[in-house]
Amino acid sequence: MLDDLNILVVEDEALLAVDLSITLEDEGACVTxxxxxxxxxxxxxxxxxxxxxxxxxxxxxxxxxxxDRLAAEGKPFVFHTGRADLCELRRRYGDDVPILIKPTRPEDLVRTLAAAVTAG
Structure with a gap:
């Protein structure tokens, strides 16, 4: 579903970062x-x-x-967060930027990211 896409993963929890990377690579993405x-x-x-x-x-x-830099360059992104208060994200980025709440099922991450790329 993410064949040949180069996906940047930014996550400060090492185990979660590796898990995200494996999920994306299993779907054909190259992970940065x-x-x-x-x-x-x-x-x-x-x-x-x-x-x-x-x-x-x-x-x-x-x-x-x-x-902000990704948005300015027209690059789609998905927030993957454990934050309980999402108001600032919605205020800054509107409803167009997907927000996934940790923990996220791998299939939800893949589907949401693929939709963001298609829409972008």
Missing amino acids: GPCFSLDSAMETSASAVDAAVLDVDLRGTPVFPLA
């Missing part, structure tokens, strides 16, 4: 990362990725600068 911090993610060229899965809070640092 995972990136465990905003700094390492920002070093990744947005032009080199087709889409991204973003944890919102990276050890206390919001992922918003990267999300």
Whole structure:
């Protein structure tokens, strides 16, 4: 479903990052990362990725600068978060950016990401 797409994974929990990466690779994607911090993610060229899965809070640092850059470049992304309050995400990015609440079933992640890429 994600054949030959280059997906950036930004997640600060190592085991979850590996699990996300395996799920995406099993669906045919090439994974960039995972990136465990905003700094390492920002070093990744947005032009080199087709889409991204973003944890919102990276050890206390919001992922918003990267999300803003991806949005400005027209790159689709999905928030994957454990946040209980989603108001700021909706205020900043509207209803068009999908938000998945941890834990997420692998098939939901794949389906949501594929839909975001198709819509983007």
